[in-house]
Amino acid sequence: MKPDAAFTTLSDANPIPDAASFVETGLVSAAFLSATKERSERMETLERTEQTPTPAKKASHWQPLVAVAAFVIVLIIGAGVVAVSRGSSDAAGTPAPPFDTPQAAGEAYLVSTVANDFAAYQTLFAAGGTDWGVTPAGSTETDAEHIEARFAWISATVDSIDDIDCEPLSETTVRCSFMAVDPVLDRISGDGAALYRQNFTIADDGSLVSVSLPAPDFSEAQNEALQRFNEWVPLNRPEAIELFNTLWGSDPLGASGEEIVASLFDAADDYAALQQG
Amino acid sequence: MTPTADVRFTRIYETHYADVMAYCGRRVNRADAEDATNEVFVVLWRRMDQFDDEMPLPWLYGVAYRTIANRRRGAQRRFRLVERLRGVRHRSAEAAEDVVVRRERDRVVIDAMSRLSPTDQEVLRLAAWEELSAPLIAEVMECSVAAAEQRVHRAKKRLGREIPDSVNPIVFAPLPIEEGGGHV
Numbered sequence: 001m002k003p004d005a006a007f008t009t010l011s012d013a014n015p016i017p018d019a020a021s022f023v024e025t026g027l028v029s030a031a032f033l034s035a036t037k038e039r040s041e042r043m044e045t046l047e048r049t050e051q052t053p054t055p056a057k058k059a060s061h062w063q064p065l066v067a068v069a070a071f072v073i074v075l076i077i078g079a080g081v082v083a084v085s086r087g088s089s090d091a092a093g094t095p096a097p098p099f100d101t102p103q104a105a106g107e108a109y110l111v112s113t114v115a116n117d118f119a120a121y122q123t124l125f126a127a128g129g130t131d132w133g134v135t136p137a138g139s140t141e142t143d144a145e146h147i148e149a150r151f152a153w154i155s156a157t158v159d160s161i162d163d164i165d166c167e168p169l170s171e172t173t174v175r176c177s178f179m180a181v182d183p184v185l186d187r188i189s190g191d192g193a194a195l196y197r198q199n200f201t202i203a204d205d206g207s208l209v210s211v212s213l214p215a216p217d218f219s220e221a222q223n224e225a226l227q228r229f230n231e232w233v234p235l236n237r238p239e240a241i242e243l244f245n246t247l248w249g250s251d252p253l254g255a256s257g258e259e260i261v262a263s264l265f266d267a268a269d270d271y272a273a274l275q276q277g
Numbered sequence: 278m279t280p281t282a283d284v285r286f287t288r289i290y291e292t293h294y295a296d297v298m299a300y301c302g303r304r305v306n307r308a309d310a311e312d313a314t315n316e317v318f319v320v321l322w323r324r325m326d327q328f329d330d331e332m333p334l335p336w337l338y339g340v341a342y343r344t345i346a347n348r349r350r351g352a353q354r355r356f357r358l359v360e361r362l363r364g365v366r367h368r369s370a371e372a373a374e375d376v377v378v379r380r381e382r383d384r385v386v387i388d389a390m391s392r393l394s395p396t397d398q399e400v401l402r403l404a405a406w407e408e409l410s411a412p413l414i415a416e417v418m419e420c421s422v423a424a425a426e427q428r429v430h431r432a433k434k435r436l437g438r439e440i441p442d443s444v445n446p447i448v449f450a451p452l453p454i455e456e457g458g459g460h461v
Contacts, residue, residue: 001440003433010390010436011405013383019299036286036315036322130306169311199308212308215348 094120098206102174103166105208106200110164110178116155118148126207150247152257153264157184159192173201173210187268189225194218229271237267282325289333290318296407297337303406304345313348317341335416338407342399342417389439397432404429 001009016022094112099105105124109131112121125137136147159181166176177197186192195217203209218226233241240263246254254260297317301310317340321333390398396418403409403417415425 001437003430003437006386006389006437006440007401007405007433009386009440010401013386014303014406015383016299016302016406019295022299022302023295036318169315173308173311175312175315197312199312201308210306210308212306212312213348215312 094124096120096123097208099202099208100206102168102172102200102202103176105202105206106166106174106176106198106211107164109200109208109211110161113151113155114158114161116152118151121151124208126203126205126209129203129207129209129211131208131211132213145253146247149253149257149260153244153247153261156258156261156265157182159183159186169199172203173199175199184264184268185222185226187265187272188229189222191219191222194222229268232271232274233267237263237270240264240267282322285325286318286322289321289337293334293337294318296334297341300338300341300407301345303402305348309348313341313344316344320344335409335413338403338409339417339419346395385440386436389436392439393432393435396428397435400425400428401432401436 094115094117095104095108097105097108099108108124109121112118112124122137125131125135127137128135129137134147134150136151161181162179164176164178166174169175175197176199177195179193180196182192182194184192185194196214197217198214199210199212200208201210243254243260243263246252247257247260255263294314298310298314301313301317304310305313317337320340321337390401393401400414400418403414409417411426411429412422414429415422418425418428420428
């Protein structure tokens with residue numbers, strides 16, 4: 001196609017031609033300013049915290065590692081997003097929609113994942129609702145088998161979540177931060193705890209319509225460890241990556257979710273043993 | 278921060294929140310767009326002395342561009358713009374047949390975009406969707422105006438090469454839509 005025609009076609013494909021129409025709720029600027037100040041201060045506090053020396057207990061087993069690769073970052077993020085507290089999910093089960101608030105929906109999401117309750121997890125979502133762009137309760141481009149296997153992976157890779165703190169972004173969306181302990185990250189870096197942030201949005205019927213990718217705040221040491229692991233895995237355990245990549249729906253599932261989880265844990269264990277040696 | 282900073286921030290927020298939100302929404306899903314937009318304004322608050330009050334939008338777009346890029350680098354890369362387009366289009370009031378045609382046409386062009394480099398994609402989006410001129414694209418991308426002009430020109434050519442000549446730029450033959458969602 002001629003360049004100008006291609007450009008015109010792209011212009012016409014603008015998913016949000018009217019910016020104003022995309023903003024659902026009119027946030028009051030004074031309130032937003034206040035929230036922004038608070039968040040800015042929190043970020044500064046976090047930055048100061050990260051600059052403090054890591055306790056010797058955490059750092060002693062591990063050399064600072066270098067380099068980053070998408071594979072493990074993805075893997076660890078996947079691990080971190082899940083898990084609220086296993087105790088609460090075991091005791092009370094997974095809450096079900098309708099949820100009065102997006103925070104309640106987000107907490108139920110985390111509880112279902114920690115509990116490895118795939119059936120409950122699926123019921124949390126509205127028709128067409130998405131979790132990281134995947135539709136758990138319906139089907140678009142990812143089939144149920146892949147979704148369940150991915151869910152198994154996520155559920156297996158979180159030990160605990162603490163310090164959940166949510167702030168509303170609108171009437172239907174909440175942004176939650178929490179500390180999660182990821183056993184894979186723990187194997188790789190010697191410190192599996194990290195702060196994550198994630199958004200949850202509910203629909204009019206009180207079910208989840210969107211769950212964002214979790215955003216981790218890894219320490220420098222954790223990032224370096226992940227980068228190093230990312231370099232190591234393709235050279236030493238390529239089959240683990242191949243299996244892991246099939247979780248996401250672009251290829252046929254390479255194995256059961258449990259088997260894929262096991263292969264990645266094995267890789268992390270081998271890597272940890274090498275580091276300790 | 279002085280009270281003046283509060284006033285400046287509020288004015289910029291009220292004027293440009295929707296623009297930044299739309300910028301992000303064209304690149305990531307709604308929840309992430311909201312999160313990224315909030316991050317942009319936190320950065321704004323922390324760097325109130327680093328931008329031009331008279332022309333803050335390119336600066337805000339630049340922050341948003343890097344914010345989203347950072348999030349993508351730290352996350353899995355399976356955010357498909359096609360998926361986001363699909364979600365937005367569902368809300369339109371277009372007739373069903375028009376939606377099918379539009380979606381298919383969008384799919385073709387977005388698929389073509391996905392085969393371009395990230396820089397090509399971004400300059401094309403800035404030009405086509407944010408409707409920025411070359412000088413403003415240069416501000417966002419932190420390059421010279423001449424470089425921005427060249428990038429847009431070359432990216433248009435590359436986009437054109439990625440879309441088969443057999444494809445009609447006005448009306449594409451729609452592919453069958455799978456029940457329950459669609460195809461990618």
